[in-house]
Structures are given as C-alpha cells and as structure tokens.
Amino acid sequence: MNTCEDKEVAFFGKITAGITHELKNVLAIIRESSGLVGDIISISPEAIIKHQEKIQNSIVRIKDQIERGVNLTDRLNRFAHSTDETLSKIDLQETTEQLVTLAQRFARLKHVVLNTVPPDQETPPVTLVTRHVQIHMALFASLECCLTVMSAGGEINIGIRKLEGKNAVHMVCKGDLPVQSEFVRNICESENWPVLQEIIACLEGSAHLDETENGIVLRFPDEISR
Amino acid sequence: MKNLKILLVDDEEEFVITLAERLELRGLQARAALNGEAALQMIEADTPEIVILDVMMPGIGGFEVLRRIKKQHPQLPVILLTGRGSEKEGIKGMQLGAFDYLMKPLNIEELIKKMQEAIESHP
Numbered sequence: 566m567n568t569c570e571d572k573e574v575a576f577f578g579k580i581t582a583g584i585t586h587e588l589k590n591v592l593a594i595i596r597e598s599s600g601l602v603g604d605i606i607s608i609s610p611e612a613i614i615k616h617q618e619k620i621q622n623s624i625v626r627i628k629d630q631i632e633r634g635v636n637l638t639d640r641l642n643r644f645a646h647s648t649d650e651t652l653s654k655i656d657l658q659e660t661t662e663q664l665v666t667l668a669q670r671f672a673r674l675k676h677v678v679l680n681t682v683p684p685d686q687e688t689p690p691v692t693l694v695t696r697h698v699q700i701h702m703a704l705f706a707s708l709e710c711c712l713t714v715m716s717a718g719g720e721i722n723i724g725i726r727k728l729e730g731k732n733a734v735h736m737v738c739k740g741d742l743p744v745q746s747e748f749v750r751n752i753c754e755s756e757n758w759p760v761l762q763e764i765i766a767c768l769e770g771s772a773h774l775d776e777t778e779n780g781i782v783l784r785f786p787d788e789i790s791r
Numbered sequence: 792m793k794n795l796k797i798l799l800v801d802d803e804e805e806f807v808i809t810l811a812e813r814l815e816l817r818g819l820q821a822r823a824a825l826n827g828e829a830a831l832q833m834i835e836a837d838t839p840e841i842v843i844l845d846v847m848m849p850g851i852g853g854f855e856v857l858r859r860i861k862k863q864h865p866q867l868p869v870i871l872l873t874g875r876g877s878e879k880e881g882i883k884g885m886q887l888g889a890f891d892y893l894m895k896p897l898n899i900e901e902l903i904k905k906m907q908e909a910i911e912s913h914p
Contacts, residue, residue, distance in 0.1 A: 585874075586847060586874050589874045589895050589896065590803045590806065590895065592895075592896045593803070593806050593895040593896035593897060594803065594805045594806045594809065595896075596896040596897070597806060597809035597810050597813060597896075597897070597899075598805075598809050600809075600813060600899060601809055601812055601813050601816075604813055604816050604817075605816070608816070619812060623809065626805050626809065629805075630805070673849055674847075674848075674849045675849070676849055676850060717850065
C-alpha cells in the first residue's frame with residue numbers, strides 16, 4: 566500500500582467525523598423540539614392554546630432539521646461512493662463543489678467562508694480520469710494549508726480552469742492575511758504542505774503557491790497512468 | 792433547584808433556544824450564548840449558578856472557555872456537552888475542571904439530575 570492509500574483511511578475518518586458531528590446536532594434539535602411539544606401537551610389542554618406559537622415553531626424546526634439531515638446523509642453517501650472505482654472520469658468542478666460542501670464545517674470552525682467560482686458558461690467542463698478519493702484529499706489538504714494561515718473573517722475562493730494547457734484548481738485566500746513573504750513561509754512550514762505534495766505526486770500533478778494572489782494552484786493531468 | 796440561573800453555551804441556535812424553553816417550563820432560568828466570547832462576557836456581567844457548555848464551537852472552543860471560567864470563577868460548576876463516541880473529550884474536560892459531561896442528543900431529565908448534583912456539590 567503506498568503512502569497515499571495509507572492517508573485515505575485517515576481522510577475518510579476526518580470527513581466522516583465532521584458529518585456525523587453535524588448529524589448529532591440535527592438529532593439533538595429534533596429531540597429538544599419534539600420534547601418541547603410533549604412537555605406542553607403534558608401540562609394541560611389550556612397550555613396547548615397558551616403555547617401554540619411554541620408548538621408551531623417546534624414543528625417548523627423539526628421539518629427544517631429533517632431537511633438538513635437528509636442533505637447531510639446525501640453528502641456522506643456521495644462521498645462514500647467516491648471509492649466505487651479506483652480510477653474514474655470525474656468532472657473537476659463538480660468534485661470541487663462536493664469537497665467544499667464537505668469542508669464547510671472545518672472552515673466554519675475557523676470563521677472562514679469557502680466560495681466556489683461558477684464555471685464560465687462558454688468553456689466546456691474540465692474532466693479528468695483519475696483517483697476520485699485522492700483528488701478530494703488533495704483539495705482538502707490544500708484548504709487546510711490555507712486555513713492554517715488565515716484569520717477569522719476571511720474567505721477562500723476556489724476556481725477551476727485550464728492553465729497553460731493543464732487542468733488547474735486555483736484557491737485564493739482573502740481577508741486579514743500576513744504579508745506575502747510571511748504567507749508563503751507559513752504555508753510552506755505548515756504540516757499540511759508536505760502532505761499535499763505527497764498526495765499531488767500520487768496524482769501525477771503539482772501544487773504551487775500563487776504569490777501574487779496569496780493562493781495555491783493545483784494542476785492535474787487529463788489522465789493518470791494506471 | 793427552582794429559578795436556578797443557567798447559562799447554555801452552544802453555537803447551534805435552534806438547539807439552545809429550544810432547550811432554554813424546556814428548562815423554563817420546568818421553572819428554571821436559562822439564558823443562551825452562541826459562542827465562547829459571548830459566554831465569557833455574559834458570565835462577567837451576571838454570573839450564572841451553572842454553565843452548560845458545548846465542546847465543539849467556532850472561535851474560542853469549549854475547552855478554552857472552560858479554562859477561562861475556572862480561572863475567574865473556580866466555584867462555578869460547568870457541565871460539558873460532547874458528541875456520542877467522544878468520551879475522550881468528556882474526560883479531558885473533567886481534567887480541566889468540568890463537573891461532568893453529557894452526550895448529545897441530550898436527555899433533559901439526565902441534564903437536570905446532573906445539574907442538581909453539581910449544585911449540591913458546590914454549595
């Protein structure tokens with residue numbers, strides 16, 4: 566098993582733990598909301614009329630949290646299926662959007678917002694034949710590098726394009742950032758930078774700092790060797 | 792335990808609002824803080840009798856809030872909220888001075904019983 570495959574297990578653990586933590590919060594809200602309805606009903610028939618608004622709000626909360634839970638399980642299911650085939654044809658924009666959704670909670674813990682740049686309507690979608698899970702890992706490691714150096718209130722904008730004929734993902738950090746030289750040093754010294762380099766090597770790609778725009782550029786080949 | 796002043800600290804707004812309503816129906820006074828910084832400010836302005844504190848929050852996390860509470864108000868009991876399967880977090884919290892921990896989703900009767908134990912052990 567190569568080092569990238571070793572890291573896949575840890576990556577799966579991290580993402581699954583993040584989603585299940587959110588699911589616990591969903592269940593906690595549903596439990597409290599249904600509990601509140603039960604509390605009111607058990608007081609007296611008059612209490613039901615007196616607290617009618619609380620009962621209605623609880624029902625709305627339960628419905629909203631069920632929707633939230635369904636979305637979370639959809640995300641988890643799609644993520645789980647990314648292992649169905651070792652090599653597959655993927656749409657890089659779609660994969661990036663999927664990963665950004667999975668990573669939102671990690672960014673929120675640091676008070677950073679993640680934005681995907683919508684694709685140019687006139688440009689055909691960027692597709693690759695590659696290892697789906699490891700693409701997720703590379704994108705996530707790249708985000709982690711950025712999150713390490715960012716302060717609260719920042720944003721990371723993520724766009725897909727062809728750059729010098731290669732398929733590229735461009736992550737640009739915005740907000741209260743250190744000066745350029747410190748930004749570069751902090752990213753290179755972060756524990757995630759060598760991890761990113763290892764993963765991107767397994768994908769026959771490259772990861773470089775964009776010093777002009779305070780970001781990271783990932784490049785991937787159209788098809789990796791089998 | 793009637794009129795016990797409780798501070799609930801959790802970034803899930805819907806959760807704390809609903810839990811506060813349930814506690815108030817039981818004759819308890821519950822206020823909510825949605826992050827660590829707000830919780831610390833509210834404690835300084837009007838110290839509660841007990842704090843129910845989520846571990847995983849953006850910004851200042853639960854453990855740091857716990858450390859600061861224990862530094863300023865060593866006698867103020869704190870009960871941590873952790874996720875299921877996160878016993879390690881609960882144990883770490885108790886080593887940092889939390890009275891105990893409960894796992895989400897909560898059982899409100901367990902929470903009330905735990906609060907009673909905490910108040911009785913911190914007269």
